Amino acid sequence: MSINRRQFMKGAFAAGMAGTATMLGSGNAFSAVHDPVGEAQADFFKKFKGNVVLLPSKYGGYVQAMDLSVPETLAWYSYGLHGIDMPIPHHIASMPSADPYKGFDFYQTMQPPAAPYVNENSPEWRNRGDFKMFKMRYDGSGKQNSITVVNDISATTGMALGVHVSIGVGENANKYVAFADGQKDMVLITTIDDNPKIVKAFRADYDPIARQLNISHVFPDATTGKFDYVGRKGMKTSHEAMLGEELMPADPTAVFVDAFTWHPTLPFGAILIRRLGCCAIIDTRTWEVVALLSTAKGSPDNFPLVKQSGFTWTFAVPSVLTPLHEAGFITSGDYFVACNNVLQNNIAVYRSTDENPNKWKKETFVEGFGTKYLPLHMGNVPDSRFVFFTMWARKPNNGYICKVDAKTWKVVAKWDTGPDPHTCDCTVDGKYMTTVYSGHQAGQSGLVVINVDNDKIEARLPCPGGMHDHVVVPESWEGLKYSRSTSV
């Protein structure tokens, strides 16, 4: 049964306070998950049942959990409540949940507000916002849904990173979560418990004179057990590089580390290094750096290790033919794909089944994007038939989403979903691809749902907060393989 406000008021007057109390207790309109039966759009949206979408609003400063099958916001949380002035919720990943309506945990990173949007060097702005990583919890078990902070992981570990977060799968399932940041060029791996423990941390620095990349383990202070990288400490640049800013002058050592993506079947992960067009492959059993893939067309499959000295691995990077942005594994783990962009706009496709990553070879490239559209994010489907990619563009172009056949590695469908498109993430049943566009943090923004098989745009929902990222809560650890883990 559902009632509208007019019916409620009419009922209240007629039945008196006792009657009102009775209606409040029985009406589904007041339950923590709304049942839209009888509403005009109910039949249309019910096909999305089981999909709860997390949408962080970058310049809005909040995160919301949305039930795609009503659709309605189940709960939302403003990070200003945590005491952050001008919070910028950036990237997000969700732990699996068999019943996301009842509850689930998720991770949220945060970075300070910055260029190109504001003058982050001005006294009015330079101390606003913060680098943060939070473990968050959605609780839908009662009458009032809620989102709360479980742990401020940046405070717990002493390392604050503000870009991608990804959760381990396969051999690393139910163990680890990884955070990365391109202003500090660091990656942190922690355990996934409510009071997370530091597992390993990495730092990347380029030597432009020697043309070598150093990747080092970073250790917490032995007395405190924490790092000394909270807030802006360790920052090489005061803003995260926009697409194209890989060519911009920066700290000479800056390489713009972006994410850590997890192999779904083998014990490996990849540190994505934008400015060098490289991905460092990490053995997650030992956390040693075992290979440095060079993803550009025309470059070797990998760059050689020059030396290992203690906990620093030095690789020769004699030339960088193009930067990259995101890179990750398809759900099966058979391929590692890398979004080369800015100077080369193509997608490198490595076979990634060999247990020695130095033997991973580029088999082909997805091409034909011209010089206006930059491969950016990727989205997986459960059966690895397709990979979806965001093709970002700067004004006056919108950019678009494309579907690539993972057998032929050809683009088979395209959608202009709106200006400033960002992440793609699959629904739990694998039938739909969700994607957000953010209107450059000020204009048109929304969530679009695409039918994976027939290519129809099924729905478009407003997201009035410049959604730069989003994630569908996966239903299992297997489901996490096509969520924010293997790819970003």
Add this chain to the structure above:
Amino acid sequence: MEIRARENRMSGRIKSTCALMSLAGMLALPAGTVLADSKDGTFPTAEEVGGQVYIEPIGVGKKLPLDFDTYDMNGAKVDLAKEIQGKRSMVVFFISAVPVSVQELVKIENFARSNGKGINVVFVNADTVGAALQGGPKMAIPNTVKTMHVIKKEQKLQTNQMYVAPNDALSGSGVSNRLGFRGLPTSFVVDAQGVVEKVFVGPQNWKKGDI
């Protein structure tokens, strides 16, 4: 000392013209940003920006091109080549978004004062700050000039020879692509004719004889 004399001349000129210039400059100047929306949104090919991400700076013996748009601390357009004409100079490119390059400025100023043999030092911010949600491109130069004044005050810099050079890193004619730098600070020591004598990439442990 040449640096001090130069600063005094600049200071007097700035005081006399500051009010007029700052208003005119801040309201009327065009502004470039690193990711300015191009006419059709095209990104460059590798060939258009030097062939790859990391390119070599203008080398020793080459004339340092300084004919790009430059603005002074009042937001007024200036000719940087004229500003250093006839003087052996050290042209230091930095960027306000990179802490290590800002911190290097005071090191360079102090070193040049004690070991620079009268070299003329100029600091050039090779970018404009973000303004997309703060008035848009027209505010890029005024906001950058504001930041430059903050840097000068906080770093206790004596010089007034601080400039802004808007840089479109995605254009072959952008400052960083023409001069060939990706890491900042990058400092060019040039002779009185503007020919490069030495290039320093990144922060340095400055020692006698370097400049």
